[in-house]
Amino acid sequence: MDKFEKFTGVVVPLDRANVDTDAVIPKQFLKSIKRSGFGPNLFDEWRYLDQGQPDTDNSSRPLNKGFVLNDPRYRDGQILLTRDNFGCGSSREHAPWALADYGFKVIIAPSFADIFFNNCFKNGILPIVLESEYVDNLFRESDGETALELTVDLDAQTLTVAGGEKITFDVDPFRKHCLLEGLDDIGLTLEHSERIRAFEEKRRARAPWIFGE
Amino acid sequence: MSAKTLYDKLWEDHLVHTEEDGTSLIYIDRHLVHEVTSPQAFEGLRLTGRQPWRPDSAIATPDHNVPTLGRAKGIEDPVARIQVAELDRNCEQFGITEFGMSDVRQGIVHVIGPEQGFILPGMTVVCGDSHTSTHGAMGALAFGIGTSEVEHVLATQCLIQKKSRTLRVSVDGKLGSGVTAKDIVLAIIGEIGTAGGTGYVIEFAGEAIRSLTMEGRMTVCNMTIEAGARAGLIAVDDTTIDYLRGRPHAPSGDRWEAAVKVWRGFHSEPDARFDREVRLDAAAIAPQVTWGTSPEMVVPVNDRVPDPDSEQDATRAEGMRRALDYMGLKANTPISEIPVDHVFIGSCTNGRIEDLRAAAAVAKGRQVADHVVQALVVPGSGLVKRQAEQEGLDKVFVDAGFEWREPGCSMCLAMNADQLNPGDRCASTSNRNFEGRQGKGGRTHLVGPAMAAAAAVAGHFIDVRDLQGN
Numbered sequence: 227m228d229k230f231e232k233f234t235g236v237v238v239p240l241d242r243a244n245v246d247t248d249a250v251i252p253k254q255f256l257k258s259i260k261r262s263g264f265g266p267n268l269f270d271e272w273r274y275l276d277q278g279q280p281d282t283d284n285s286s287r288p289l290n291k292g293f294v295l296n297d298p299r300y301r302d303g304q305i306l307l308t309r310d311n312f313g314c315g316s317s318r319e320h321a322p323w324a325l326a327d328y329g330f331k332v333i334i335a336p337s338f339a340d341i342f343f344n345n346c347f348k349n350g351i352l353p354i355v356l357e358s359e360y361v362d363n364l365f366r367e368s369d370g371e372t373a374l375e376l377t378v379d380l381d382a383q384t385l386t387v388a389g390g391e392k393i394t395f396d397v398d399p400f401r402k403h404c405l406l407e408g409l410d411d412i413g414l415t416l417e418h419s420e421r422i423r424a425f426e427e428k429r430r431a432r433a434p435w436i437f438g439e
Numbered sequence: 440m441s442a443k444t445l446y447d448k449l450w451e452d453h454l455v456h457t458e459e460d461g462t463s464l465i466y467i468d469r470h471l472v473h474e475v476t477s478p479q480a481f482e483g484l485r486l487t488g489r490q491p492w493r494p495d496s497a498i499a500t501p502d503h504n505v506p507t508l509g510r511a512k513g514i515e516d517p518v519a520r521i522q523v524a525e526l527d528r529n530c531e532q533f534g535i536t537e538f539g540m541s542d543v544r545q546g547i548v549h550v551i552g553p554e555q556g557f558i559l560p561g562m563t564v565v566c567g568d569s570h571t572s573t574h575g576a577m578g579a580l581a582f583g584i585g586t587s588e589v590e591h592v593l594a595t596q597c598l599i600q601k602k603s604r605t606l607r608v609s610v611d612g613k614l615g616s617g618v619t620a621k622d623i624v625l626a627i628i629g630e631i632g633t634a635g636g637t638g639y640v641i642e643f644a645g646e647a648i649r650s651l652t653m654e655g656r657m658t659v660c661n662m663t664i665e666a667g668a669r670a671g672l673i674a675v676d677d678t679t680i681d682y683l684r685g686r687p688h689a690p691s692g693d694r695w696e697a698a699v700k701v702w703r704g705f706h707s708e709p710d711a712r713f714d715r716e717v718r719l720d721a722a723a724i725a726p727q728v729t730w731g732t733s734p735e736m737v738v739p740v741n742d743r744v745p746d747p748d749s750e751q752d753a754t755r756a757e758g759m760r761r762a763l764d765y766m767g768l769k770a771n772t773p774i775s776e777i778p779v780d781h782v783f784i785g786s787c788t789n790g791r792i793e794d795l796r797a798a799a800a801v802a803k804g805r806q807v808a809d810h811v812v813q814a815l816v817v818p819g820s821g822l823v824k825r826q827a828e829q830e831g832l833d834k835v836f837v838d839a840g841f842e843w844r845e846p847g848c849s850m851c852l853a854m855n856a857d858q859l860n861p862g863d864r865c866a867s868t869s870n871r872n873f874e875g876r877q878g879k880g881g882r883t884h885l886v887g888p889a890m891a892a893a894a895a896v897a898g899h900f901i902d903v904r905d906l907q908g909n
């Protein structure tokens with residue numbers, strides 16, 4: 227995984243609560259056995275007027291002009307701003323894959339669904355929980371003639387509006403460390419192999435029915 | 440030391456290591472695998488040259504993509520076919536037991552795990568699927584994970600987690616007749632909301648929960664995720680143990696006796712404290728029907744579609760308006776006046792034998808209404824299907840005008856050919872009524888199996904208790 231570096235990006239305001247992972251990436255795209263290439267189908271049902279299919283060219287499909295991703299102000303946005311309980315529903319990691327493939331690096335919301343929140347970190351996306359008040363403000367500011375830009379500094383845990391206001395945010399220290407260093411969880415866990423093996427032997431002695439004969 | 444909750448016990452039993460900040464390494468006993476969320480995980484193993492830590496901890500089955508008709512012909516959709524073939528190849532290469540598409544033990548992963556006795560009390564259970572919460576009904580700590588974590592569990596037999604908070608939902612008293620586990624869980628979600636359980640593990644307790652069969656308990660735990668909690672739990676009792684006795688993967692002989700002794704300890708201590716408590720009165724719960732595009736948008740069948748104009752919170756009111764628009768419904772319409780043209784009975788929520796019995800009891804001697812275009816019954820597994828056929832349920836359904844299909848997820852998420860068209864309105868026993876869930880533009884109303892069968896024969900929602908002569 228790439229290291230998470232400080233960057234400045236455009237905020238894309240998606241003003242809906244309870245956006246579920248079926249909406250983030252509809253089911254027909256889950257048939258893929260790859261991790262990449264989901265970006266063009268991110269929010270497919272809201273973004274296009276026709277029904278998307280896997281392995282087809284998306285460039286000539288009719289766009290839903292009213293959907294925020296099709297608004298020229300927010301082109302190449304890297305920061306998604308949204309409402310409560312973002313990412314609820316299915317555990318599909320295709321949702322963060324699609325968001326990352328599209329180019330999103332940060333998602334800001336008052337709250338997230340648990341599995342999705344967790345999946346983000348595994349894919350280099352930083353989900354930031356901000357109080358509703360701040361989120362409301364950002365929504366207001368991102369609706370101007372030009373898009374709102376924010377500088378995200380994970381190391382300092384700050385969001386800075388161009389030319390002004392600085393908002394600090396919380397992040398779990400372990401997850402922060404992994405994102406900043408681009409660490410592979412599995413490698414980290416395997417450093418505990420001895421411990422895992424010892425635990426397993428104890429467990430086998432106490433609950434042998436869990437293990438094969 | 441303070442009295443422990445069931446969750447405390449399960450957590451401590453699986454703790455391999457804890458860092459100072461509370462980040463913990465948790466040992467995983469069981470891993471269920473299906474075709475949609477696993478290919479990239481196996482590919483990850485191949486790329487890094489890693490092997491599964493303990494292949495016998497996992498079983499796999501294709502369920503999301505499989506056709507429910509003409510299965511002998513194989514899968515028509517080439518993309519889906521590759522994904523199912525990929526699962527076969529991965530299981531073969533990495534030594535994981537798979538119940539393939541033509542195996543009678545194939546079915547929805549959350550139906551076959553318990554059915555095989557593969558999931559036992561006191562275990563940790565994961566699957567790349569949010570409805571893994573189902574298995575909490577066994578007194579096991581079970582939760583859904585993403586594909587990166589599927590790879591993590593395959594490679595290390597562990598997960599990195601932090602301990603959750605605990606929420607006890609007690610459903611006191613007795614359920615009225617004709618009211619089911621599905622109504623309980625929908626009522627709970629209506630009460631606490633789809634984010635109400637976020638950050639918690641929920642333990643379901645109270646007389647109404649204790650009185651449920653294992654099938655009913657699985658229905659309740661299954662939809663824990665719709666309440667935002669990753670895991671739901673129900674304490675082990677005689678019902679649990681009776682259910683497990685004699686199942687293929689359950690222990691036998693002396694091992695069974697030893698196991699039962701341990702399992703009886705999987706309950707919360709009487710004076711254990713929970714971070715939050717919610718109580719519901721079972722007698723006040725009526726059959727439930729969702730009217731919107733989130734499972735929390737739910738009302739009793741004898742109620743009306745709510746009015747956004749009377750909602751104080753602006754974001755919520757906006758969400759309600761959007762939902763009504765998508766659902767093609769007007770505020771204040773009586774639920775019983777909403778016509779349906781599709782019915783789906785199945786899924787990991789309500790695709791077990793007891794669910795099919797409940798639906799068949801309503802369908803028996805009646806006919807699916809003329810304007811209902813399709814009424815599907817999709818058993819949760821090959822073994823559920825076989826059992827139902829031995830009891831003659833298939834015949835009851837077919838005589839009434841339902842279609843009797845092969846097992847799988849089917850129209851619960853419509854990845855295969857079983858899909859709604861735009862504007863279709865479906866009474867569904869599944870768990871999600873999101874926009875497009877059952878097909879682009881399709882409108883889903885979640886109900887229990889008897890309520891779905893009742894809607895099929897009436898052609899609109901109806902209080903099933905009226906048909907049952909209560």
Ligand code: SF4
Pocket residue numbers: 502503547548549568570786787788847848851852869870
């Ligand atoms: S039946 Fe539906 S909810 Fe259950 S595993 Fe299949 S797709 Fe998921």
